[in-house]
Amino acid sequence: MTRKDFIKLADSLGIFKHYLLNDNQTPLEEIVFEYRNLVDNIKTICKQSNSNFKSHLFDEKINQTFNEHKRNN
Numbered sequence: 001m002t003r004k005d006f007i008k009l010a011d012s013l014g015i016f017k018h019y020l021l022n023d024n025q026t027p028l029e030e031i032v033f034e035y036r037n038l039v040d041n042i043k044t045i046c047k048q049s050n051s052n053f054k055s056h057l058f059d060e061k062i063n064q065t066f067n068e069h070k071r072n073n
Contacts, residue, residue: 001049012041 019026019034039062046053 001045005045005049008045009042012038012045 016034016038019031039059043053043055043058046058047055
């Protein structure tokens, strides 16, 4: 990955952080929408960096990790 890729990732995470921590004034639907945008942006950056990147495997790992943490909490 290049410096430009890291900047794109940081931008995506900064935008999501804004919606997540906006004094609880952001509606949940908007946070979910921005989360999906964040994941899509990360997948786009990964695909541009590595043509062998498998989007569906990335999604599966996110869901697996989420479900594991959900069960443990």
